Amino acid sequence: MPEFAALVVGPSAADAWGAPASPRVAIVGDGLRRVVPLDELPGHAREVGATSARWVWWSAAEGARPLVDAGIGIARAWDVAEAHRLLAGGWEAGPGLAWAAARGLDPATLPERHRGDLLDLLGGEDDDDPENPVRRDGHLRADAVAGDWAVTDDRLLAWADVLLSCAQAQHERAEALGPRLVATVHSESAAAVLCEELRHDGLPVDRTALLDIVGPMCGPPAERDAAVLAHVPGREGTDLRNPASVRELLGAVGIDVPSTRKHVLEAYVHVHPVVPALLHWRAEERIATTYGLRWIDEHIGPDDRLRGEWRACDGGAGRMTAAGGLHNLPAVLRPAVAAHPGHLFVRADLGQIEPRVLAVVSGDPAFVAATRADDLYAPVAERLGVERAVAKVAVLSAMYGGRAGQAAAALQGLEREYPVAIRLLEEASSAGMRGESVRTYGGRLVPTARLMGGDRPGANPQLDAARGRFARNAIIQGAAAEFFKAWAATVRATTAHLGARIVLCLHDELLIHVPAEHAQQVAALVDRALEDAARRWAGGRARFVTDTQIVARWSEAKG
DNA sequence: TTGACCACGTA
DNA sequence: CGTACGTGGTCAAC
Numbered sequence: 115m116p117e118f119a120a121l122v123v124g125p126s127a128a129d130a131w132g133a134p135a136s137p138r139v140a141i142v143g144d145g146l147r148r149v150v151p152l153d154e155l156p157g158h159a160r161e162v163g164a165t166s167a168r169w170v171w172w173s174a175a176e177g178a179r180p181l182v183d184a185g186i187g188i189a190r191a192w193d194v195a196e197a198h199r200l201l202a203g204g205w206e207a208g209p210g211l212a213w214a215a216a217r218g219l220d221p222a223t224l225p226e227r228h229r230g231d232l233l234d235l236l237g238g239e240d241d242d243d244p245e246n247p248v249r250r251d252g253h254l255r256a257d258a259v260a261g262d263w264a265v266t267d268d269r270l271l272a273w274a275d276v277l278l279s280c281a282q283a284q285h286e287r288a289e290a291l292g293p294r295l296v297a298t299v300h301s302e303s304a305a306a307v308l309c310e311e312l313r314h315d316g317l318p319v320d321r322t323a324l325l326d327i328v329g330p331m332c333g334p335p336a337e338r339d340a341a342v343l344a345h346v347p348g349r350e351g352t353d354l355r356n357p358a359s360v361r362e363l364l365g366a367v368g369i370d371v372p373s374t375r376k377h378v379l380e381a382y383v384h385v386h387p388v389v390p391a392l393l394h395w396r397a398e399e400r401i402a403t404t405y406g407l408r409w410i411d412e413h414i415g416p417d418d419r420l421r422g423e424w425r426a427c428d429g430g431a432g433r434m435t436a437a438g439g440l441h442n443l444p445a446v447l448r449p450a451v452a453a454h455p456g457h458l459f460v461r462a463d464l465g466q467i468e469p470r471v472l473a474v475v476s477g478d479p480a481f482v483a484a485t486r487a488d489d490l491y492a493p494v495a496e497r498l499g500v501e502r503a504v505a506k507v508a509v510l511s512a513m514y515g516g517r518a519g520q521a522a523a524a525l526q527g528l529e530r531e532y533p534v535a536i537r538l539l540e541e542a543s544s545a546g547m548r549g550e551s552v553r554t555y556g557g558r559l560v561p562t563a564r565l566m567g568g569d570r571p572g573a574n575p576q577l578d579a580a581r582g583r584f585a586r587n588a589i590i591q592g593a594a595a596e597f598f599k600a601w602a603a604t605v606r607a608t609t610a611h612l613g614a615r616i617v618l619c620l621h622d623e624l625l626i627h628v629p630a631e632h633a634q635q636v637a638a639l640v641d642r643a644l645e646d647a648a649r650r651w652a653g654g655r656a657r658f659v660t661d662t663q664i665v666a667r668w669s670e671a672k673g
Numbered sequence: 674t675t676g677a678c679c680a681c682g683t684a
Numbered sequence: 685c686g687t688a689c690g691t692g693g694t695c696a697a698c
Contacts, residue, residue: 355693356693356694357678357694358695359694373679373680374679374680375679375680376680376681396680396681399693400680400682400691400692403691404682404690405682428688428689430688430689431687431688433684433688435689437691439683439690439691441682441683441684441689441690442684442691443682445682507685508685510686511685513685513686513687514687515687516685516686583686584687584688586687587686587687587688588688590687591687620683620684621683621684621688621689622684
């Protein structure tokens with residue numbers, strides 16, 4: 115059993131005069147057992163950081179956030195919420211649920227809601243020892259889960275003891291479940307810490323450049339509308355924000371479309387000038403409403419950093435998510451993402467990550483061999499005896515469940531030449547169609563039955579097919595997310611001493627803010643981190659490639 | 674106020 | 685080809 119140091123944060127309190135007092139924090143494990151005020155935590159945290167102990171918290175948002183905000187580096191962590199999401203699937207991962215799962219308690223016996231409201235407190239916990247966070251039925255007290263039980267130092271220590279024992283039970287389960295789960299928990303826990311750092315640091319922007327791009331698109335809405343409506347005299351009353359109204363407008367100029375979506379309208383750009391005007395209006399309207407002056411004001415601090423909340427995994431296959439527009443920033447805004455004075459970006463993205471991951475998770479020898487090429491699709495095309503474009507569509511269709519166009523014919527070749535890889539995808543697909551859960555290569559449980567409505571498998575063929583595609587894709591997308599996080603965690607650990615900070619994670623791409631004089635060295639470490647991650651995660655069986663560049667602005671990256 | 678749907682940006 | 689996410693708009697139902 116590794117050395118764990120459990121950290122819990124008590125409720126924020128008021129002192130005797132009613133002024134806000136610093137919350138108290140308990141640290142238990144690794145030879146420590148103490149309670150300290152939150153504002154004295156940094157000194158104690160450095161003490162733990164100096165050992166090889168692994169931090170344990172209910173969640174990074176609770177446990178890692180105060181350390182990150184205090185500028186304390188965090189080397190190793192066990193995040194109970196992330197571990198629970200991996201082991202049990204889904205996104206719900208509060209202490210009550212994680213504890214119950216780790217202890218092998220039937221989730222159905224979980225107290226109705228761990229809300230901590232009056233009914234909860236009255237019901238069922240009268241007979242329990244008020245000083246014990248664990249009820250006689252084995253579950254955690256609802257008021258403890260709600261965060262307002264640990265009001266004394268003794269209770270806070272008891273709460274930390276519970277956390278420590280929860281992590282130890284999870285560790286045993288992870289070891290028993292599969293060969294990679296403990297490593298995946300470590301990596302996911304590091305990703306959760308990274309999320310706190312991403313939130314804390316923010317993405318450096320050039321405010322002047324941003325305003326130059328956004329400003330001209332943020333004029334009076336009436337003027338934007340008028341530029342479109344000028345093409346259709348007599349229909350100035352059209353509400354361009356209402357798709358039904360737009361469809362009516364198009365009908366009036368002889369364009370009959372089932373929907374007004376961009377890819378539908380693009381076929382009509384030469385039919386009537388209102389169509390390109392409308393598409394241009396949509397793009398500007400998007401910037402004005404979503405990425406306009408209000409967004410800049412709300413999300414970009416006085417230090418010219420764009421901040422949003424980050425999560426280490428979504429509720430599905432396990433990709434990272436970001437709020438505040440950080441994950442869907444339109445390309446036209448990228449020139450405004452700029453390194454701050456004295457700094458540069460190291461920008462790196464993984465090439466053809468999903469087919470390379472397919473090679474690893476399936477172990478298909480011929481497909482693994484194809485990863486030796488810089489362009490994986492070239493040897494695949496050669497082996498199938500088809501054009502590269504055809505091979506690419508075939509591989510993507512196999513991973514995503516597409517059946518349209520030329521995919522079907524090329525898939526036959528894949529089944530013949532790469533039977534192991536295709537069989538894995540087919541097995542995932544049928545498990546999904548049966549409503550069964552699948553596990554990713556790293557061990558994340560991905561439920562399919564609860565997704566996309568509650569219909570029973572077999573009741574709705576379209577829904578079954580959708581679950582099949584979802585499961586087929588989840589084992590690839592999920593494993594790619596795991597590999598990406600292992601890479602990011604390695605980069606974070608090996609470049610921190612040079613002042614490098616990861617400031618953006620975009621599924622297969624890293625943006626690292628680094629003092630200019632260390633950019634070259636960080637770029638080299640990024641590539642070495644990929645080799646290390648590939649060796650640890652994939653046993654070196656497949657080759658992974660990265661395109662690593664040093665740029666001052668995100669938009670300078672050529673790809 | 675809330676949820677469904679559309680639309681669209683990113684990978 | 686398809687999967688996922690977050691966001692903001694309208695509309696209908698409260």
